[in-house]
Amino acid sequence: MKKIGLLLSLLLVVSTLSGQTITLSPQAEISVITCGPGQDELYLAFGHSAIRVVDPAHRIDYAYNYGVFDFDQPNFYLNYTKGLLLFKLGVYSYPDFVNSYVYYNRWVTEQVLNLSPAQKQAVFNFLEWNALPENETYRYDYFYNNCASKIRDVLAQNLGDSLRFDTTFIQTSYTIRQLTDLCLAYQPWGDLGIDICLGLPMDKKASPYEYMFLPDYVMQFMDHATIIRNSVAEPLVKKKIPVYMSLPKEIPKASVHPFTAFGLFGALVLVLTIVDIRRKKLTLWFDVILFLVTGLVGFLLLLLWLATDHQAAAKNFNILWAMPTHLLIVGAFFKRFRPVVKKYFLGVAVLSVALAAGWTLLPQQMNIFLLPLVGAIALRSWAVSKYLPD
Numbered sequence: 001m002k003k004i005g006l007l008l009s010l011l012l013v014v015s016t017l018s019g020q021t022i023t024l025s026p027q028a029e030i031s032v033i034t035c036g037p038g039q040d041e042l043y044l045a046f047g048h049s050a051i052r053v054v055d056p057a058h059r060i061d062y063a064y065n066y067g068v069f070d071f072d073q074p075n076f077y078l079n080y081t082k083g084l085l086l087f088k089l090g091v092y093s094y095p096d097f098v099n100s101y102v103y104y105n106r107w108v109t110e111q112v113l114n115l116s117p118a119q120k121q122a123v124f125n126f127l128e129w130n131a132l133p134e135n136e137t138y139r140y141d142y143f144y145n146n147c148a149s150k151i152r153d154v155l156a157q158n159l160g161d162s163l164r165f166d167t168t169f170i171q172t173s174y175t176i177r178q179l180t181d182l183c184l185a186y187q188p189w190g191d192l193g194i195d196i197c198l199g200l201p202m203d204k205k206a207s208p209y210e211y212m213f214l215p216d217y218v219m220q221f222m223d224h225a226t227i228i229r230n231s232v233a234e235p236l237v238k239k240k241i242p243v244y245m246s247l248p249k250e251i252p253k254a255s256v257h258p259f260t261a262f263g264l265f266g267a268l269v270l271v272l273t274i275v276d277i278r279r280k281k282l283t284l285w286f287d288v289i290l291f292l293v294t295g296l297v298g299f300l301l302l303l304l305w306l307a308t309d310h311q312a313a314a315k316n317f318n319i320l321w322a323m324p325t326h327l328l329i330v331g332a333f334f335k336r337f338r339p340v341v342k343k344y345f346l347g348v349a350v351l352s353v354a355l356a357a358g359w360t361l362l363p364q365q366m367n368i369f370l371l372p373l374v375g376a377i378a379l380r381s382w383a384v385s386k387y388l389p390d
Contacts, residue, residue, distance in 0.1 A: 021125065024286060025057035029112050032151060033063065033097075033243075034219040036107035037183065039251050042190035045183045047215035048101075049148040052094050053124050063097035063285045064127045065090045066148030069140070087140040087147070091131050107246040111222045114238035115159075116229065130154075136339050142312060143176050143202075148215045164233065166224040176312075177202040177365050179214060186251050188369070192258050195367035196297070197304060199316030200253035203364050242342065256367040266372030273379045282387035287380050288329055294377065295326030317364040320355050321374050323348070329384070336386055346385035352378035 031052040037046030051064040068090035101108050115123070129135055140146060156163055174182075179194070180202070184191035194202075211217040225236035272293045278281055302324055306312035328344055331337035359366055 021128070022058055022060070023054075023056075024055050024060075024117070024121050024124055025043070026117060028053070028055035028060075028117075028120055028124075030123055031113060032111045032155075032218065032222050034109045034111070034215050035101045038104055038106050039186050040104075042184075042187055042320045044106075045187050045190070046147075047106075047183075047217050048288060049151045049215040050097065051123075051127065051151060053127065054094065058306065063092045063094040063095040064131070065092060065097065065147070066138070066150040085140045086137045088138065089127070089130050089150075091127075096380065102244045105246045105249055106244075108243040109219060110241040110243050111219065112236055112239040113155075113222075114227055114236055119159055119162070119227075119272035123154065126158050128152060129196040137346070141287075143213045146213055148218050151218055152212045152221070159227065162228040163236065164226045164228065165209065165221055166226065169220070169224050170208040170211060174206055174211075175203045175209070175365070176206050176213075178262055179206060179211065183214065186253070188254055188258050192367050192369060196318050196322075196370075197301065197316075198310075198312045199301075199305065199318070200364045201312045201314055201316050214351045240284055258367075262369050262372040266269055266376050269376035269379055273383050276383050276387060280387060282383055282389075283390070284332060288332070290376070290380055291326040294322045295324055295329070298322035298324040298326065313362075317362050317366065318370075321352065321370070321377055332384070332388055335390075338390055342385045342388050343390075345381040347386075349378050349381035349385060352381060 029052075030269070031054070033050040033052050035050075037047045048065075048067055050066075052062070053064065054061045060343060066087065069085065069087045133308050138145065138150070156165075177198070181191060184194070212221055222237050226233040227236045228234075253256040272283055272286060298319055301313070301316050301319055301322060304310050305319075307317055316353055325344070326348070328341060331341045352374050356371060356378065359368075359371060359374075
């Protein structure tokens with residue numbers, strides 16, 4: 001759900017540039033466009049949503065896309081790091097928009113909405129206003145204010161009480177993290193990265209309404225929604241069109257799965273620890289690398305939690321294995337600090353064992369592939385406490 005601008009030919013709305021308001025003809029239609037996921041990149045795995053406005057009488061056929069961001073915006077990388085990234089509404093030629101997805105073999109579905117002329121005009125006017133340079137940007141949030149949820153919000157804001165979303169068809173009780181996991185079934189490393197970087201807020205049970213941060217659920221909600229006309233509830237979607245059905249394609253797989261990578265790492269640590277026990281000598285260089293890396297990861301997680309506006313990164317239980325204090329391992333090089341280092345890592349060993357034992361009991365869903373790493377931390381922490389010379 002990211003910028004597609006480099007793949008599309010940007011078409012500025014004539015009415016926006018001239019400041020004039022176009023009155024849509026009776027032939028005008030407004031649709032919700034849903035684009036299927038791609039697996040070549042992590043961000044493609046979630047799919048995409050847009051709004052189409054077509055009016056043959058005015059030669060209008062626009063795709064309104066809330067998934068655009070600009071690398072040239074002031075302080076882009078700083079704002080991205082701090083969680084202050086601004087996305088914007090881009091307006092494109094609809095054929096160009098669709099063709100970009102067809103080119104990459106991603107399915108496209110159109111839901112033509114059952115709106116009155118006044119309702120179509122209201123939605124169109126809002127989109128035109130929103131596309132103005134002074135109104136086009138918005139504060140992006142991965143889960144609560146993204147290019148899919150904006151489609152929901154635009155319709156809810158402009159159709160008011162006449163739009164009724166039916167939530168009863170949602171029979172699951174997924175958390176935000178579990179909904180994300182559904183999209184990342186073929187992206188195990190991406191899923192792992194998200195599980196490490198994002199904390200307890202991801203494990204909030206999503207309300208049915210909040211499911212619409214994902215494009216596929218926006219489409220499902222449109223299918224079940226109704227519009228009130230003359231006190232009668234009618235289906236919101238009057239026509240559903242499969243614009244493009246993707247062709248069978250082999251889904252790329254990770255060359256090394258996280259389960260394999262961490263499993264082999266855990267086995268290596270077990271063998272190394274057995275060797276250290278037999279020779280009663282610590283392989284200090286290995287422990288320095290292990291705890292420096294995990295300590296730096298923990299420091300990054302702490303920064304994401306406390307020093308940015310990435311709300312989903314708060315209260316991250318991964319700090320329990322990726323502790324910034326692991327950087328104390330450098331004290332092993334100094335004889336006077338070694339007693340403190342040994343006591344610290346004995347505590348880490350106990351904590352790591354407890355963490356592994358209660359892995360599934362934590363309020364935050366932890367990625368199961370990390371368990372061998374936690375086991376490795378426990379073993380090497382114990383080895384440091386046992387065999388680091390005084």
